[in-house]
Amino acid sequence: MNEGFVKINKWLLPFSWLYGVGVRIRNKLFDFNILKSKVYDIPVIAVGNISVGGTGKTPHVEYLIRLLKSQAKVAVLSRGYKRKTKGFVLADENSTVRDIGDEPFQMKRKFPDIYVAVDEKRCDGIERLITDEQTKETDVILLDDAFQHRYVKPGINILLVDYHRQLIHDKLLPAGSMREHKEGKNRADIVIITKCPESLRPMDFRVITKAMNLYPYQTLLFTTIEYDNLQPMYCGESRPLDGIERNEHVLLLTGIASPQHLMSDLEKYSNHITPLSFGDHHQFTPKDIEKINQQFDELPSPKLIITTEKDSARLLGMEGLSDQVRHHIYTLPVRVKFLLEQEETFNNKITSYVHKNSRHSILVKAKDDHKPKNRNHSGDGTRTISFRNN
Template sequence: MRTEGDFIKINEWLLPLSWLYGLGVRFRNLMFDIGVLKSRSYDIPVISVGNITVGGSGKTPHVEYLISLLSNRAKVTVLSRGYKRKSHGYVLAKAGTTMRDIGDEPYQMKKKFGNIHIAVDKDRRHGIERIMSDSETKDTDVILLDDAYQHRYVKAGLNILLVDYHRLIIYDKLLPAGRLREPQEGKSRADIVIVTKCPKDLKPMEYRVLTRAMGLYPYQKLFFTSIEYCNLKTLFGNKETALSEIGKDTSILLLTGIASPQQIVMDLEPYSKKIHPLTFADHHQFTSKDIEEINSKFKSLPHPRIIITTEKDGARLEGADGLDKEAKNNIFVLPIRIKFMSDGEKAFNNKIISYVRKNSRNSTMAKRANDNSAADSHNSGHRPGTISFRNN
């Protein structure tokens, strides 16, 4: 089994540049710490979810967990930058909004959660102000900031820092030698730290070792999550099948445009002996040349054969032209969700719910007596139904 730190590669010849980069980042953080650069807080619950590492740490499934936890008891708005979208400024997702308008991850969330608002704005302060003032969104009870840990112009009420188990920040280096966006002491701004993508068989001793290694302050809460895969779903159509049903001899073209595809390869290995990765850069926009390559690679595989891709990549493939009919009919999206480990779900849920309830502007928010059952909030894909913030 691979262990923590196993995906880290340090380009040591770039360390002098990392030192210079670190000077700039530390100076910027100092300007915020002493008040030269101003952080603004808001009289609405704002929860920031992000990381200090370039690349995937599981932000989207963790934001989706928070949506599921809160959305049927409070008005939730997700505010994202909308990375690589083709629009500009503030955009509120509506019925006809496309992936190109808001970006792949916000589009993915909008498709899955029709009862929340999704907005994008590179200027998070402007975005929050629009959410709080516009007639369509001013009834928002809580704002989830997607990927905003370094966006210090906003002072979130609750900061959640995600750390990939396979690329722990304590072993990494600053850009460009490593992948850290800022020095690891930046983790001190977090109220909650979550070690993501953990192996499901993590031993109690490993929890203790990781807890000591992270070196958090007493005011910070540490949690661990793993990835759970849901049933495969056709990208074009409504067919659904379990991973266990695909067959060991099925040829899988694993199509990914994400930062860290290694974990998916490892996780699919028990289900098929014939996995053929086709990897693009994170948030890659598929061109006609890419589609030709996908068609060609798929045709070269022996039968039976399928294409498996991520939800985020599926959002970008939906509008792509030129896919062969057979390839199009055999593209399956692999949905994921996160699961808290070491009995952490109840404590995490209660912390989130308590923060939102105590800081809500909505005077009608009421607390039911059965708070203690919040731990069942995300099991089996069901949304939590234990604490009501609103009188419906």
């Protein structure tokens, strides 16, 4: 297991102990039903993590969207981290990053036919989605970054764990990056080890499986990151990653929690990667734009800028990028791929749950010519369940 990305500030461990006491008390209040978790009569799937940032929540939520959108009306509900609005906001074609946050903005741009909403109070957000006239036809709600939001009890709770930051190597905040004790993983129905190298050996899978120490009712899966073609932010044509020349200089512009993994992946294509890193969900300023222009101008040719989809969402509304930057800046879309041929296992679990629990599932009786011809024969004709016809 790779523990190189785990940073522990040992001098903060006493504060982690105090933080952990507070987390345990809160979780016990929910476990003993003193604080209430609400159950809804609509499929609710939560995707989240125990460690802060960088586990691949957005690509996994997008995987779920792709899986379900042709069969059901999908809504994604997020808190809209770092947005400038309050309360419930339903995204539309005019929504900006300031209105809904960068990740919801990214998902609405990529999947305009689904509902994307933000609300810091998830229960209020769910109530609005299932009762408002515009969204009441919702079949399934995907909760983004909601593993610790225990006021909602999802039908399926998906926990993501970064392969490079295994729980056994990490510590609680503020010394480490864990939001709660590793025992919190026991609430998950599905645990996914994300960002795995495709070269993992069978022994590696066995070691991780033993270290996770899950219960029989939990499913452990493994995913890796796949990259699509580079997409121009402003002008030009898409480029395959393997079309980058080894001597081409790449300015890697990121405002994400863990850029190390992306950096190491891009080093397979270019010998010259220059990182320009900002904090997670960084709001770019005019001074940042000047810095981007300057650093790109200083790179020798041939050159290009690569940034993430999340960062591009925040850059698009900014003014001041030079013409040279605009002609050479690309976004790098990512997708998740299941290892060990586990995709079918995951897909079946998700679609079966949504199928059985959707409020709008239609009970379709068999046609008369499929019913038993002998009217004295006991028993009903065959019935099937299907999603709505979207």
